[in-house]
Amino acid sequence: MKTLACYSIKGGVGKTASSVNLAYLAAQAGYRTLLIDLDSQGASSFYFRVRPSKKNWGKRFFKTYEQLLKQIKASDFEHLDIIPAHESFRHFDALLSDQGKRELRLKRVLKGLKKEYDLIVLDCPPTLSYLSEAVFHAANMIVVPVIPTTLSERTYEQLQDFFGKHGLPTKMIYPFFSMVQRQKQLHKSTIERMQDDTPRLLDTLIPFSTDIEKMGEHRSPVSCFAARSAGGQAYEELWQEISRKLKKL
Amino acid sequence: MTAHSRWLIKDSESTELLLEQYRHKFNLEPMQIRHETLSFYDDFEWHLWRKNQLLASNNQGLVLRVDNSLLSFFDREKPPVFAKDFDNPQLREALQKLTKGRRLFPMAELEVEFCQYAVRNKDLKKVCDLNVILTGYGTMVELKALRGYDKEYRQCLNIVLNGEPNELEHHIFLNSLKLLGIHPSDYTARPKFKLAPELDTCDAIALIAQKLWHNVRSNEEGIIRDWDIQFLHQYRVALRRMRALFSQMKQSLGKEESQWFKTHLAELARPTNRLRDLDVYLKSEENYLSLIPHSFHEGLQKLFKDLSRERHQEQKKLAAELRSPEYRSKISLLESHLALCPKSPTKKGHKPVLKLAARQIISRYNAISMDALEITDTSPDEQVHEVRLGCKKLRYLLEFFADLFPKQQIRLLLKALKQLQDNLGEFNDLSVQRESLEQYLEQNKVAPDTQAAIHALNGVLYNRQQQERARVRAQLESFLSEDVRQGVESLMPKPTAPETKTGRLSV
Ligand SMILES: Nc1ncnc2c1ncn2[C@@H]1O[C@H](COP(=O)(O)OP(=O)(O)OP(=O)(O)O)[C@@H](O)[C@H]1O
Ligand SMILES: [Mg+2]
Numbered sequence: 001m002k003t004l005a006c007y008s009i010k011g012g013v014g015k016t017a018s019s020v021n022l023a024y025l026a027a028q029a030g031y032r033t034l035l036i037d038l039d040s041q042g043a044s045s046f047y048f049r050v051r052p053s054k055k056n057w058g059k060r061f062f063k064t065y066e067q068l069l070k071q072i073k074a075s076d077f078e079h080l081d082i083i084p085a086h087e088s089f090r091h092f093d094a095l096l097s098d099q100g101k102r103e104l105r106l107k108r109v110l111k112g113l114k115k116e117y118d119l120i121v122l123d124c125p126p127t128l129s130y131l132s133e134a135v136f137h138a139a140n141m142i143v144v145p146v147i148p149t150t151l152s153e154r155t156y157e158q159l160q161d162f163f164g165k166h167g168l169p170t171k172m173i174y175p176f177f178s179m180v181q182r183q184k185q186l187h188k189s190t191i192e193r194m195q196d197d198t199p200r201l202l203d204t205l206i207p208f209s210t211d212i213e214k215m216g217e218h219r220s221p222v223s224c225f226a227a228r229s230a231g232g233q234a235y236e237e238l239w240q241e242i243s244r245k246l247k248k249l
Numbered sequence: 250m251t252a253h254s255r256w257l258i259k260d261s262e263s264t265e266l267l268l269e270q271y272r273h274k275f276n277l278e279p280m281q282i283r284h285e286t287l288s289f290y291d292d293f294e295w296h297l298w299r300k301n302q303l304l305a306s307n308n309q310g311l312v313l314r315v316d317n318s319l320l321s322f323f324d325r326e327k328p329p330v331f332a333k334d335f336d337n338p339q340l341r342e343a344l345q346k347l348t349k350g351r352r353l354f355p356m357a358e359l360e361v362e363f364c365q366y367a368v369r370n371k372d373l374k375k376v377c378d379l380n381v382i383l384t385g386y387g388t389m390v391e392l393k394a395l396r397g398y399d400k401e402y403r404q405c406l407n408i409v410l411n412g413e414p415n416e417l418e419h420h421i422f423l424n425s426l427k428l429l430g431i432h433p434s435d436y437t438a439r440p441k442f443k444l445a446p447e448l449d450t451c452d453a454i455a456l457i458a459q460k461l462w463h464n465v466r467s468n469e470e471g472i473i474r475d476w477d478i479q480f481l482h483q484y485r486v487a488l489r490r491m492r493a494l495f496s497q498m499k500q501s502l503g504k505e506e507s508q509w510f511k512t513h514l515a516e517l518a519r520p521t522n523r524l525r526d527l528d529v530y531l532k533s534e535e536n537y538l539s540l541i542p543h544s545f546h547e548g549l550q551k552l553f554k555d556l557s558r559e560r561h562q563e564q565k566k567l568a569a570e571l572r573s574p575e576y577r578s579k580i581s582l583l584e585s586h587l588a589l590c591p592k593s594p595t596k597k598g599h600k601p602v603l604k605l606a607a608r609q610i611i612s613r614y615n616a617i618s619m620d621a622l623e624i625t626d627t628s629p630d631e632q633v634h635e636v637r638l639g640c641k642k643l644r645y646l647l648e649f650f651a652d653l654f655p656k657q658q659i660r661l662l663l664k665a666l667k668q669l670q671d672n673l674g675e676f677n678d679l680s681v682q683r684e685s686l687e688q689y690l691e692q693n694k695v696a697p698d699t700q701a702a703i704h705a706l707n708g709v710l711y712n713r714q715q716q717e718r719a720r721v722r723a724q725l726e727s728f729l730s731e732d733v734r735q736g737v738e739s740l741m742p743k744p745t746a747p748e749t750k751t752g753r754l755s756v
Contacts, residue, residue, distance in 0.1 A: 048374070050374060071397075073395075073397030073398065074396040076375040081397075
């Protein structure tokens with residue numbers, strides 16, 4: 001079982017779009033996949049039409065694996081299950097801060113799922129917090145969507161610094177470009193610059209695509225309604241690239 | 250954890266009503282609706298049907314398997330002929346085991362409509378799978394729960410249960426085929442004779458012979474058309490059993506009649522010998538190749554090419570023989586004699602079969618024991634073969650008469666005999682295989698690489714044979730054990746009259 005996290009400190013860069021599409025494509029490829037919506041906003045749950053859970057279980061999330069199992073919901077697609085978001089995820093930090101070895105808890109609980117799933121996908125909220133620390137420990141690979149602007153470049157550097165300071169291995173961070181608009185000079189030059197000096201930068205670019213935007217209307221992964229569109233193709237390519245890397249881990 | 254259930258609904262009106270109720274409470278989205286004309290397949294012995302299995306094909310790439318009640322689909326498969334030809338490995342392996350390599354034939358057709366619905370909630374999230382299969386003989390409704398949607402599953406379940414549907418024990422396909430009047434043929438490779446213990450022995454013999462004869466005749470067409478090699482094998486087995494019957498029971502039937510049958514049955518078997526030998530060789534190709542180093546493979550493959558060419562000729566010859574007027578007249582002659590059998594049974598022939606069968610089995614067992622006692626690890630092969638032949642005769646007796654006795658009385662003997670026969674049979678097969686390879690070398694102009702391959706193979710077979718030989722003594726020990734002997738002796742029905750006599754004397 002491998003754990004893949006979609007993460008960025010910055011909001012609105014395409015973490016959720018990526019989590020949803022990558023989880024779907026993994027399941028299509030036969031991986032028994034579990035998507036965990038760690039963002040209390042519940043965006044990825046929304047795309048799969050799964051309601052955020054109302055029961056008060058946030059407190060227990062890191063306690064036992066049995067508790068976790070009860071939250072699992074089948075998606076409409078074969079091999080793909082979902083743990084929907086929960087409002088109380090917002091208070092994770094508070095919950096985690098009073099637990100010993102908090103940063104390892106998520107990792108340990110997820111371990112219990114290894115018989116049932118081949119791949120766990122974590123859709124993370126845009127914060128740098130105890131929760132994200134727990135995610136960094138639990139993940140085998142962290143993919144970071146980066147919109148090619150100067151600002152995004154800087155936030156990406158921030159993330160690397162954080163890893164450095166906390167003794168986390170930067171080698172599991174894989175950035176990729178998201179919402180790329182080629183016709184914009186700024187995008188073009190940022191891409192060229194970063195392609196030269198960014199380690200582990202993935203080859204696939206996700207273009208800005210109205211089909212990806214429409215996922216909210218359709219409430220389903222882009223491949224379900226526009227597999228052949230530029231956006232659909234790009235995510236398919238991104239999944240191929242990531243799955244090759246996952247296999248080597 | 251995932252709940253799953255199915256029911257039978259008899260008429261289409263109630264099916265429509267049911268769907269209407271779903272639409273009322275949920276969003277019912279048709280995901281797939283397909284009409285198929287399915288051909289159902291089974292082998293000559295109905296191995297699939299008898300194990301609650303069904304195999305179907307739309308003859309356009311789709312193959313369906315029903316395993317008890319579980320339906321699975323396989324795409325891009327050719328219409329079934331032999332299980333070994335399926336692409337999907339699970340399907341292939343499961344069916345090879347079930348059909349024992351026999352050819353699959355279409356046995357019935359059904360028009361089927363599959364409707365798959367997604368039951369969705371207000372968010373249009375799927376909460377349950379609903380499958381409806383219509384066959385014209387009934388409708389099967391199948392409900393599958395989705396993880397995390399237990400409450401919705403219960404609601405869906407109630408909708409079905411409110412209509413008070415029938416529970417469905419088997420898959421709707423099986424139900425429909427039964428309603429269509431499909432049922433397995435009465436042919437079985439091992440017919441049950443169901444003899445009454447007090448039946449006259451001579452009548453029992455005639456009854457057994459007739460059932461075996463039915464098997465002989467049933468296999469003719471398959472041999473002529475070369476459907477699979479089991480037809481010939483079972484044809485020969487039936488003939489061999491009949492000959493064994495007449496030979497071992499000659500004292501009940503009378504020497505003359507028994508001899509007549511033996512001779513005429515042997516005449517039917519003779520022209521099939523070579524073809525069966527070739528079938529056995531060709532079947533062992535893979536095994537032989539695995540026994541010798543790769544460098545010999547090409548040489549051996551030439552041999553098999555040669556043999557399969559010969560088989561082709563032999564098969565044509567036998568098919569022509571079986572179609573010939575001469576064969577027909579042999580058959581009618583035999584059938585008229587069978588109809589009149591027993592012609593002039595002996596006095597023994599009028600004794601009840603139970604007693605005679607027991608006596609025969611006991612004396613056969615004793616005879617084998619006498620021979621077996623003398624066998625050591627160094628006894629000559631001929632002596633071992635003697636025991637093997639005795640075992641074969643005993644095996645036939647048990648096949649004819651085992652049902653007359655209580656199961657547990659005969660179980661030990663059957664088990665011990667089977668183990669011994671496996672061992673002795675393997676020993677003998679290996680020696681026959683070696684001889685025939687030698688013979689092939691002598692009688693043909695054989696290329697050097699084929700010669701080398703045959704020598705290599707013979708070496709391996711010789712070692713195997715020695716290994717089998719080394720196990721013989723131990724197998725004989727367990728066959729001669731006290732338990733088995735007592736079991737055999739207990740087969741004799743207790744004589745009532747003499748006992749009272751001795752009883753009176755002892756008073
Ligand atoms: N490649 C794309 N092309 C066009 N629109 C996109 C693309 N990727 C994402 N979007 C849209 O941008 C918005 C933000 O995307 P998304 O929710 O995936 O980002 P996020 O990083 O998860 O945001 P948050 O930090 O709020 O969780 C959404 O409305 C989404 O539909
Ligand atoms: Mg998000």
